[in-house]
Amino acid sequence: MKYGEITHSSHPQHKLRFEYAEVPFKCDGCKEVGIGSRFKCGICDYDLHRQCALPSVAPLRHQFYPKCAFQFLAQPPGDGPRYCNACERDVAGFVLHCYSCGFDLHPCCAALPPVIEAAASGGSVSSRGVRLYLYKKVSAECHRCGRKGRSWSYRSSCKKYNLHVACVMEMLVESWHEIYYGGGAKRGLMGVGGGGYGRIPSIKGWEKNHHRGKGKMKRCCEVAALAVQFIISAVLGDPTAMIAGIVGSFLSK
Structure with a gap:
């Protein structure tokens, strides 16, 4: 469109x-x-x-909450604090809210694709990439925090890679926090002078579970980094967006 x-x-x-x-x-x-x-x-x-x-006028139905009808609101309902049931972050602005169940979703979280085809440029998913599925909960440990459960997660079809949506958001906030508050207002986030805004942090514990190596092990790390790149782009509201340098940031550790 x-x-x-x-x-x-x-x-x-x-x-x-x-x-x-x-x-x-x-x-x-x-x-x-x-x-x-x-x-x-x-x-x-x-x-x-x-x-x-461009929110939908009709109530949103989500596969994880089949009984819910989410209405788009310009501000969170009520006076108390609210959090997104997908990423567990605070809801501070536009929100999709179910009046029956009380659930809340950030608009971008509600739009997360159920399947992401994370293929390298010029390659197919079967030969040079990985297919990622969105789950409400998974029993596997998250590669970032090492915990199970928690928020929605993206998990690879091979079941080797798993990242909480909440952890992806934390990675981004930690990475850009200094730039955003140091630069002042929104321009700090944009990266004054053109530097720093594309920097993506590595996953804690990644080196322990996926150390650098040659051959198959190195390829495993490359595919995993590619998967994370697509997950981050999806969480930021655009699954097609490419963040430059993320693969290098993982493999350089």
Whole structure:
């Protein structure tokens, strides 16, 4: 689907133009980090995820909550703190809420694809990549935190790689926290001077379980890093977005 300019109720003074850039931004709707596709006001530096800018009018049905009907809200209901049932992060802005069950989902979390085909450039999933499936809960340990359960997870079809959606968000926050707060406002997140914004942290404990090596072991690490790249892009709201240098950041450890 092609997009151009839209008028949005959260920013009525200017139109928002659809653009794509592999530079992280903070969505002014859900208050979460994004990358890739967005609707942007160049005058006010106002950004919205595509999922936040163009929500479905009809209630959302999700495979993990078949009895729920999620309504899009501009702000969380009630006065108390709320958290996303997918990534376990706080809900601070736009949200999909089920009034019957009380569940909440960030718009981007609700749109996470059930299957990700993480194939290397020029290759097929069967020969040079991995297929990732989204689970509500898995019994395997997360490669980042080493714990089971917790939030939604992406797990490879070979069952070798597993990452909590919550852990992916924590990795991103830790990586960009210093840049964002050090640079001031949203421009800090964008990377003042063009540096630092594409840096992705390595998974703690990765070296212990997947040490560097030659041949099959090295290839195993490469495929795993590729899988993480696709997971991060999906969590940020655009499964097609590529984050430069992530494979190198994993293999350099």
